[in-house]
Every structure is written in C-alpha cells, then in structure tokens.
Amino acid sequence: MLFGVEKNDVLDKLRKNMVVIRLLGKGGSGSVYMVREKYHTTPYAMKIQAKDTIWDENVGCVNDEIRVLRTLNREGFPFAARVAFAAQDLDNLYAFMEFEQGGDLARLLERKDWILSIDEVRFYFTEIIVGLAKIHSLGFIHRDMKPANVLIGKDGHIRLADLGTVIRPKDLVDFDPVTTIVYTPPECTLDVPCRYTYAVDWWAIGLMMLECGSGIHPFGHIDPNAERELYAYIREYDFVQDEQYSCMFCETTPRDTLELYSLVALMLERDPEDRFGVMPFIDRTENGKMVDRTRKFGDSEAAYPEDVLSHPFFQFESDGSRVKGMDEETILSKGLVPPALKFDSVNDSSCFPEVELGKNDTKFEGFGPAADPRKQVSRVGEFPVFWW
CATH class of the missing domain: 3.30.200.20 (Phosphorylase Kinase; domain 1)
Known part of the structure; x- marks a missing residue:
C-alpha cells in the first residue's frame, strides 16, 4: 500500500x-x-x-x-x-x-495541432471503446466522456479516468445534465428533466472520434457559455448535412477515412434508441450478406464490444487489408502497438x-x-x- x-x-x-x-x-x-x-x-x-x-x-x-x-x-x-x-x-x-505520464487525449490533440492520424484514431479508440464497454458491463453510465478524461500511460496505452459522474440506469432520478456541455447529446438538451441511458456515452464517443480524426469539433464555433443557442443547435444537428465536413468527402478520400465518417454518422444519431452502440449493427461486408453482430452493452460479459469494433473502420486498412490484432485477446493484453512516447525520467x-x-x-x-x-x-x- x-x-x-x-x-x-x-x-x-x-x-x-x-x-x-x-x-x-x-x-x-x-x-x-x-x-x-x-x-x-x-x-x-x-x-x-x-x-x-x-x-x-x-x-x-x-x-x-x-x-x-x-x-x-x-x-x-x-x-x-x-x-x-x-x-x-x-x-x-x-x-x-x-x-x-502521457497526459491526456486533449493535451495530445493540442501537441498534434488538433488532429490525429487515422492509425492513431483507430488505436486510441479501440482501447477507449473496450474500456467504456467494460464500465457499461458493470452497469454504469460514464456520463462525461471527453478527451480530457482519457489518460495515456507511460506505456502509451489509455486509462479511462474521472469517473465521478458514473451512475446506474436503474438508479436514475431526473438530474440536470452533468456532461461537459459540448459533448451533451440531444436528449439531454430539452427543457424537461433528463434521464440518462448508455446512449449518452456513445454520442460523446462519436464526437470525440470526429474531433480527433478531422481536427474540427462540430460545435466548436458556438460559444459554450451560450447554453440555449448551443443546445438548440445540438438538437437539430445532422452530421451528414454538416458543411464543415463536406470537403472531406471526395473521390480521393482514403477508404479508412470514409469509414471513420460512416461510423461517426451512426454514433451521432439524434434518436438515442437508434444510436450505434445501442441499436443492432448489421454488417453487410461478408459476401453481401447481412450479419447481425450485436452484443448488448448492458450484458455482464460485454467486455469486448463486438458490435462496434466489427465496424469496417476498425477492421480494414485504407488498402482494404485486414487490421492486425483486432481481437479480444490481443486488445486486452495490450498487444496493439501504441504511438511512441519518450520521457526523460519517471x-x-x-x-x-x-x-x-x-x-x-x-x-x-x-x-x-x-x-x-x-x-x-x-x-x-x-x-x-x-x-x-
């Protein structure tokens, strides 16, 4: 001790x-x-x-x-x-x-001029998603997922932190939103008491992935102190129609970047019941067949979120080859190779x-x-x- x-x-x-x-x-x-x-x-x-x-x-x-x-x-x-x-x-x-020793994901973004490579996004969010799914499997909602609450160890792997807002869905009472305002999902912006579900965390993950992969937070142009204006914008937000990102969709856009935006679009679904991580995931990539890979995150055994990590963004490189090590044993043994970090001393x-x-x-x-x-x-x- x-x-x-x-x-x-x-x-x-x-x-x-x-x-x-x-x-x-x-x-x-x-x-x-x-x-x-x-x-x-x-x-x-x-x-x-x-x-x-x-x-x-x-x-x-x-x-x-x-x-x-x-x-x-x-x-x-x-x-x-x-x-x-x-x-x-x-x-x-x-x-x-x-x-x-590696600080947090928010600080890393700052050091990287506010954008990560696709490989870095894939690595960090593989571990973040597995970590979040584990918290969900214990019956808790995090409620404040954001880059500043993702620590990076001296080994380069992530540690989820600042769980002081966790709560069980079955214990919920009607609180005011406690999420950081720019990561608040649409269902928590209404002028009525809010009830949280696991979908709250998946909205935040979608925003974090978009922020890290594009360098742009979709609500970054709105004053966070203008709460009513920001909440109104979030309620009507449609990622697919957002002109901030339209320049990133073109014939020369790499496949894995397009898959990232595809995944983000699923997570930024306004209806929490239809949001990715909550809704069934149908994989249409196997011989043209529709394969339901869903595993509910409330399940006690949901340490490995197959329904999210089986999305093509996590499975395929830009050239179409398979991403190596994207399996439960490799991930949980920290077998994925992290971006290099160097320190002068402990x-x-x-x-x-x-x-x-x-x-x-x-x-x-x-x-x-x-x-x-x-x-x-x-x-x-x-x-x-x-x-x-």
Whole structure:
C-alpha cells in the first residue's frame, strides 16, 4: 500500500512523508497534484475534492467512482485508472492514483495541432471503446466522456479516468445534465428533466472520434457559455448535412477515412434508441450478406464490444487489408502497438500543461484534522470508500 499506511494513521503518515511536486490539472470535480513519498522517486497523482462542493445527489457518484475503479483494478483490467488508496480529512477527499505520464487525449490533440492520424484514431479508440464497454458491463453510465478524461500511460496505452459522474440506469432520478456541455447529446438538451441511458456515452464517443480524426469539433464555433443557442443547435444537428465536413468527402478520400465518417454518422444519431452502440449493427461486408453482430452493452460479459469494433473502420486498412490484432485477446493484453512516447525520467511531466488555480478552485494547503465519525460536520459517513 502507498506510504505503508493503515486506516487509523493515514493522515499522520501523509503529513510526514508526502512531497508535492506540481499541480497537474483542475476541473469541476477538484484539482490534481503530482506527489511522491519523501524518500522514493515513484510519483502519484493525488486528486483532491472539497466536501462542501459535493451536492447531496452526487455523493453516490463520488463513492461509485472509487468502487468502480477498484473493481476494475482487482480484475486487472488494463484500460482504467489505477487507485492506490483513498483518504479524507475534515474538509476534503483524496484519491491517490498511479501517475499516467502521457497526459491526456486533449493535451495530445493540442501537441498534434488538433488532429490525429487515422492509425492513431483507430488505436486510441479501440482501447477507449473496450474500456467504456467494460464500465457499461458493470452497469454504469460514464456520463462525461471527453478527451480530457482519457489518460495515456507511460506505456502509451489509455486509462479511462474521472469517473465521478458514473451512475446506474436503474438508479436514475431526473438530474440536470452533468456532461461537459459540448459533448451533451440531444436528449439531454430539452427543457424537461433528463434521464440518462448508455446512449449518452456513445454520442460523446462519436464526437470525440470526429474531433480527433478531422481536427474540427462540430460545435466548436458556438460559444459554450451560450447554453440555449448551443443546445438548440445540438438538437437539430445532422452530421451528414454538416458543411464543415463536406470537403472531406471526395473521390480521393482514403477508404479508412470514409469509414471513420460512416461510423461517426451512426454514433451521432439524434434518436438515442437508434444510436450505434445501442441499436443492432448489421454488417453487410461478408459476401453481401447481412450479419447481425450485436452484443448488448448492458450484458455482464460485454467486455469486448463486438458490435462496434466489427465496424469496417476498425477492421480494414485504407488498402482494404485486414487490421492486425483486432481481437479480444490481443486488445486486452495490450498487444496493439501504441504511438511512441519518450520521457526523460519517471518524474517527467512535460505532457501536462502549466496550470494555475483560480479563486474558486480547490487548492491543497496540507492535510487538515481527521474526519471524526462521531461528528456530522465531517460528513465522514457519506464517503465510506475514503478511509479516515
């Protein structure tokens, strides 16, 4: 266990042995710092979240994030962030994760001038889709899929992170949308209470693939603060008719690029019941016959999403040859070869941007008094997965 701590003296050990290296990032759910033990070189990512920023209806999501990640870690699932341990003091929650040295997909896009090669899109989204399908197979919706929530390890493979919005469909109540606004699907933009389904995540995956493969986010020209205007645009959005991408469809467009746009069109279906990942997938490529390859993502065994990864984009190169290694065993053993990454040392954090905290962001100023289970003010009973 990190720092060799027991539940009873975790904060005392942390105060004595933890060194803060730098701020890695910040977001709506808290801030993340790069830390290490005083006499060791291995870094960790420490996520800190102030308890007073967590609404009562989101307490379950915060606990479920740690529960889901621990379940995936125990199973040895390769495409999820790894939790070392979690703790809390009087005011804050702390989750200590393995430091994923490659940064995140959003930062990678920035370094690549906002567009990835087709091979890179195929590699990253193969692992992203397998990771998302695994979360769905546990009975959870992610609800905030976006490039910034896809980490890249030092080995080049992805880790899905920031699961603080996960929720079970059967437990749903009518919340306001919690997805990042430019990844919100049409069904969550109406002026009525929203109910989430697995289709929410597949809409976001379609947008992410389009953004990474074309360099253009379809809603990037709209001010994200103009919520009503943006939501109205999303409700009426039709990818096939979007003139931003019409120049990419021509006789010289490579086959795998056309297949990417074909897949995106299926995922950006306005009706959630007809969206790819939810609807049956009919493969018409085998001797002209229609073959239904659907496997429902709510199934307990749906660790390998055959109905999505059997789409021609994932199966065929531009010259028509088969993509090698596109099978369950190879993918889950991290057998696909990732784009190369180079680091100077284990403490190299160059894949993360320089970040400054605003006045409303959660700042780490040392560990406070321990949360007392006997005192209501500490809210310790609300977060049982965060040891005290």
